[in-house]
Amino acid sequence: MKFIIPQETKIGHVHLKVSNLTKSLSFYEDLLGFTVTQKIGDEAAFLSAGGYHHHIGLNTWYSKGADFANVRAPGLxxxxxxxxxxxxxxxxxxxxxxxxxxxxxxxxxxxxxxxxxxxxxxxxxxxxxxxxxxxxxxxxxxxxxxxxxxxxxxxxxxxxxx
The missing domain is CATH 3.10.180.10 (2,3-Dihydroxybiphenyl 1,2-Dioxygenase, domain 1)
Structure with missing residues (x-):
């Protein structure tokens, strides 16, 4: 029997590795209008629309200062x-x-x-x-x-x- 995920299932958030938290916050907060719900120093931030705990997570834990991912590489x-x-x-x-x-x-x-x-x-x-x-x-x-x-x-x- 094939498993079927419940119809009410939603994708709750995305968490992105970024190279520069300040630049990413400028995009997601200042340009797109998300609200920061929590910030962890200069390493991570969580953003929301409408008061949810977070829709977008941003972090530099493994990617601070890194180059862009190759557009042809597997990934998001x-x-x-x-x-x-x-x-x-x-x-x-x-x-x-x-x-x-x-x-x-x-x-x-x-x-x-x-x-x-x-x-x-x-x-x-x-x-x-x-x-x-x-x-x-x-x-x-x-x-x-x-x-x-x-x-x-x-x-x-x-x-x-x-």
């Missing part, structure tokens, strides 16, 4: 940060534009809209919102059909509230 492709509403994704896009922070990509995946960028250590970060489930695309057999199509950034920005 990106961490995905889910925004509650489309306007929230539009707001962060406007903020990134204001600070001239470069995107590495943007896509309409049918089920979601996503912005892609790199943190200071070249860790991939996806910022996205899920479309309502009733709008998700399915093929003729009823299978979910995720895609990677152009995301109209100007249209997304039009729903920004900031």
């Amino acid at each position: 492709f990106h961490v995905a940060i889910l925004f509650p509403e489309r306007k929230d994704l539009a707001n962060i896009l406007k903020r990134l534009n204001t600070y001239k922070y470069p995107l590495s990509g943007a896509a309409n995946h049918g089920v979601s809209e996503a912005l892609y960028l790199d943190d200071p250590d070249k860790n991939g970060v996806e910022l996205y919102w899920d479309k309502p489930k009733e709008l998700w695309p399915y093929d003729n057999e009823g299978n979910l059909k995720m895609v990677t199509e152009h995301l109209n950034l100007a249209e997304l920005l039009s729903v920004s509230t900031i």
Whole structure:
């Protein structure tokens, strides 16, 4: 019998090795807006959205001053940060534009809209919102059909509230 993980299961947090805690905090706290819940000297920090103990852990325990990981090496492709509403994704896009922070990509995946960028250590970060489930695309057999199509950034920005 195949084991099936409970439907209510969620991925709670990501913990990243970083080369410079100050630069990483500038990105995750100052640019993206996470709140530091705990800091351990200049070696580690834990950040949250909405008062959770932490969604993101950052540490330099094994990586202080290290070079970037090779993009072709096995490891984390990106961490995905889910925004509650489309306007929230539009707001962060406007903020990134204001600070001239470069995107590495943007896509309409049918089920979601996503912005892609790199943190200071070249860790991939996806910022996205899920479309309502009733709008998700399915093929003729009823299978979910995720895609990677152009995301109209100007249209997304039009729903920004900031």
